[in-house]
Each structure stands twice: as structure tokens, then as C-alpha cells.
Amino acid sequence: MNLLELQRRMASAIMAPLGAGDRITRAAGAEAGEIITPNDRLTAAERVEIYAKSYWYRLLDALYDDFPGLRAILGVRGFDKLSRAYLAELPSESFTLRNLGSRLPEWLARHPEHAGRNPALALDMVRLEWAHVVAFDGAAEEVLGPEDLLELTPQMTFRLQPYVTLLALEYPVDDLHLRVSELAEGRGGASNAVMRHRERRAVTRFSLKREAVYLAVHRMNDSVYFRRMNAGEFQLLDALRGGLALSEAIDSVFGASDLPLDELRGKLEEWFRGWAQYGWFCPPGGKS
Amino acid sequence: MPANRFNGNSAYGIGVGLRIPHYRHIFEHKPPVGWFEIISENFMVDAGRPLSVLDRILERYRVVQHGVAMYFGSAEPLNREHLSRLKKLVKRTKTPWLTDHLCWGSVDGRYTHDLLPMPYTFEAAELTASKIREARDFLEVPIAVENVSSYAEFHVSEMTEWQFLNEVVERADCGILLDVNNIYVSSRNHSFDPFEYLNAVPTERVAQIHIAGHSKFEKYILDTHDHPVIDPVWKLYDHAIRRIGATPTLLEWDDRIPSFDEVHAEALKAAKYLPAPAAVAP
Numbered sequence: 419m420n421l422l423e424l425q426r427r428m429a430s431a432i433m434a435p436l437g438a439g440d441r442i443t444r445a446a447g448a449e450a451g452e453i454i455t456p457n458d459r460l461t462a463a464e465r466v467e468i469y470a471k472s473y474w475y476r477l478l479d480a481l482y483d484d485f486p487g488l489r490a491i492l493g494v495r496g497f498d499k500l501s502r503a504y505l506a507e508l509p510s511e512s513f514t515l516r517n518l519g520s521r522l523p524e525w526l527a528r529h530p531e532h533a534g535r536n537p538a539l540a541l542d543m544v545r546l547e548w549a550h551v552v553a554f555d556g557a558a559e560e561v562l563g564p565e566d567l568l569e570l571t572p573q574m575t576f577r578l579q580p581y582v583t584l585l586a587l588e589y590p591v592d593d594l595h596l597r598v599s600e601l602a603e604g605r606g607g608a609s610n611a612v613m614r615h616r617e618r619r620a621v622t623r624f625s626l627k628r629e630a631v632y633l634a635v636h637r638m639n640d641s642v643y644f645r646r647m648n649a650g651e652f653q654l655l656d657a658l659r660g661g662l663a664l665s666e667a668i669d670s671v672f673g674a675s676d677l678p679l680d681e682l683r684g685k686l687e688e689w690f691r692g693w694a695q696y697g698w699f700c701p702p703g704g705k706s
Numbered sequence: 707m708p709a710n711r712f713n714g715n716s717a718y719g720i721g722v723g724l725r726i727p728h729y730r731h732i733f734e735h736k737p738p739v740g741w742f743e744i745i746s747e748n749f750m751v752d753a754g755r756p757l758s759v760l761d762r763i764l765e766r767y768r769v770v771q772h773g774v775a776m777y778f779g780s781a782e783p784l785n786r787e788h789l790s791r792l793k794k795l796v797k798r799t800k801t802p803w804l805t806d807h808l809c810w811g812s813v814d815g816r817y818t819h820d821l822l823p824m825p826y827t828f829e830a831a832e833l834t835a836s837k838i839r840e841a842r843d844f845l846e847v848p849i850a851v852e853n854v855s856s857y858a859e860f861h862v863s864e865m866t867e868w869q870f871l872n873e874v875v876e877r878a879d880c881g882i883l884l885d886v887n888n889i890y891v892s893s894r895n896h897s898f899d900p901f902e903y904l905n906a907v908p909t910e911r912v913a914q915i916h917i918a919g920h921s922k923f924e925k926y927i928l929d930t931h932d933h934p935v936i937d938p939v940w941k942l943y944d945h946a947i948r949r950i951g952a953t954p955t956l957l958e959w960d961d962r963i964p965s966f967d968e969v970h971a972e973a974l975k976a977a978k979y980l981p982a983p984a985a986v987a988p
Contacts, residue, residue: 511815
């Protein structure tokens, strides 16, 4: 057996979903016996089980930390079930646990059976919480400041900073997230330490009343913020992010509006001033 | 041997692993610490708070990078994105040497995020050594590999763990991050004499030493980094220092992390075994 084959078989035994009582399954145990030696205290399966538990607990803990709001909506048990199903279908493909939840919003949209009694609420929250991860340490590019935006022309295009995410939500999950978040200072990978399952704190399960919320998840001075916007401001910013030139973006949002021109101009000036002060714009033609 | 080509000829003394719960204390009290070891992957991000924190640490302290995801022993090629990000970080920290583990952890592009034990075969030794050489050439910094604690052994192994370590470091011409706690943990799990292991280590290649605590269970020991260093591990450390000489030493504490002062005091116990100058903070 060459190295690649051995590693495939070991990984398969470790990454297979755990069985009842978080023991490795009989099939995984049999695979372990093919490649691992027993000792005078542990069978081959028991030795591999140490690694299997460490694998699952480490990854479950990472999701547990990154999605406190989703956990509050689904409850500890529901969230644990979701996490195990997600990891079984989409194992990590990144060297960093930072990216572990990157595919969770899309996965949950395809698996409403794991989204609890109100899938729309859960989906809003998971999108918000992944946006939080992006805002925490996502790339930042050169900023177009207020001085760069003194003279706007109809043909101008803009790009948003890669760490800014715009979200049109059906529920005010930003409020809920702030209530349940433990506001950890960030992720901290450990060196060579075996993971044991951390104690799961009971959480109060929350439900929310439906309310349209337009949100920018962004970063200022290394802290993540949720900034609410009204529908017009959001739609215009979203259109600009989509690549429309300024005049096209304004037309797409306000083309059918009966808003007086002066009032519209005032709004636009106010919005652009705010966006520029937040440093959300970067020069067109950049990396993203 | 306080300084050698595997640690950038750096005579560092006793260091502490930089951990998030200690940030505030460090920034407020600015404790004199010989050096900090950072987990590279925690800072291989594009921007944001992790890098701001790191820059503040770098203003005052010496930093050495310790990685957990290079997986030199994985059969698949090195991850180019990982290497590129790591090189960017190396330039930022100016780490005099860089460490990662003698292990594997990914296969077919899927990551376990664990430090899995190697099969001790000549095939694995050659592949691992070639990847270490490739990484060193790309990163342009000395590399030292750490012996991991382990809980399983493979049928296919052709040699002992320490023979495998020697095979790899000789073929790669790289350094060793000697983790004496890991030797202790593995010696208990696999019933070998830890002193036999230590005596087989090529002293001229040891760039750094790790010490840490662990957890005992009925049938095995887990390397949990959540306790003080126990006496048998200090004895191994003492033996290692007698063989190798003063060596940069780092205490790891990763779970149930106590106050910074408590962790630092635990690390400084190593001074008892080191020749005096090596234990002095800058």
C-alpha cells in the first residue's frame, strides 16, 4: 500500500460520520484494522476513534463559534445535526478553519430540512454570519475617499471593498445576532492539541417577526458593524456593486420614481458622502 | 548550541505562545517576554484585526512562526495558496526560522485540520523531505519540523519514530522542533523509552524545543495543552538541554488558558535547566 492509498483509507475512517454515542462505525473500525496496529490497551478501531472524535469535535466547534445566531434559532441539538450533515456532505477544502462555513449559506438553501421551523429566518442568519466572517478579516483595497468623489460623472463605475457584504433580509437578524453573539475577539487555532468536545451551553431559542431589513456588513477600525439602510440606498449601492454606471444605477432604482429632483440629489449626496466616509468604495479596475 | 543554522543563528531564550485571551494583558502591561510564537495560520488573512494585533506585537516583541497546516507528510503536493500567504507573513514577521509538524492532514484536497501520524516508511520520508525542501526554497527561511504526539501506529511502518525523524531531517537538511511533551505522550501511548528517543535526536539540528501539559486517560494520554508541564516532562527537557545545550524554548498552552502571568511563570520554569544567559528576556 503506497502513502496516498494509506492516507485515503485513514482519512476515510476518520472523516466518516460518527455513530451512536459518537463512536466510530463498524465499517470505519474495520478499515482501521486494515491499516493500524492495536496495542495492549487499545484496538485499532479505538486508536482511530481518538482521531475521528478529534476531527469531528474540532470542526463542530469551529462552526459553533462562527454561527451563534443560527445556533440560537435552531437550538443546540438542531444546530449540531445541521453541522454534522453539512460537514459530511462538504468536508473542509481549505487549509484554514476560517473558511469552514463559507458554503453553509448555499448548502442550507438546498437543505431546508435542516433550517428549522422558519427556513427564511435561518437563511437570513446564516448569510449574515458568513458576512460577519468576511468583514472580520476580508481583504481591503485602496479606498476612494470623499475627496475622490467630489465630482461624480454619469459614466462612473464603482467597486465595493471585498470585506463589505450587502444583504436584503426578511428578518431583523442583525438585532438577534448582537444579542446572542459572544463577541469573541477572533479565531485562535491551537498547535497540536487534541480537541475534546466543548460543553454546549443551553441557548434560549429565538423567533422574530418578519421585517424587511437592508444591511451592509462591514468593518471599521478592525471591528465589524451592521449598518442598516433604507430600500433606495441599498438598491442603488447594490446596483453600483453589480457594475452599473452611476447614471444606469440611478435609473434602475429611481427611473419610475416621482421623487422631486432636488430631493433625489440631496439623498444621493448624503448617501455617497456616507459611503465614502466608511471607505466602502475602491477604484474600478481592481482585483475584485 | 544556542544558535545554529536551523534557527537563523538566533539565540532566543524562553518564549510563550501568543493566544487571544492574553492580548489585552500584553498590550496593557507590556510584559518582558523573550519571544512569542504565533500560529501562522491565525494570521494568514488578508486584513483586519488579526494583522493589526500582530503588527502591535511586532513593534515590541520578537516573533517566531509556528504552522499547523503545511502537512509536509501529505501525499499530495504543497498547497500553493497556503505557501504564498505564508511567505507574505514571513516577510511581515521576519521570523528567523519557521516551524511546522512532521505529519500529514489532508488528502485529495480535503483537510482534517489535525496533525495525523506518519507511517514510518522510506517512501514517506523521501516525499516529506522533498516537500520540506520545496517549502524552504520558496519561503527562503530555515524550517524546523516538530515531532507530533500520536495515538496510532501503522502496519506498514519500517522503522521507529525517531529513526523516521532522522531520515526526514537528514534528507531535507532541515532543523528539528523537539517537542519533549510529545515524546512523553507518544512514549506512553506506544510503550517506548522516551530517553532512547531523545538520545537518537541529532543535537546539531535542534532549532527549538516545545514544552506543554497533557491529559491522562485510563488507556492513553492526550496532548491537550491544558495543564502545567509535569515533572517527567521536565526531566526529559533537562536531559535534552544537557545533550543539546541552551535552546530556544516555548511553552504551549491552548485550552483552559489561565492568566498570562501564570502561563509566563510556567514557561520561565525552563530557566532552571538552561544556562543563565539564554533565559534572559531582551
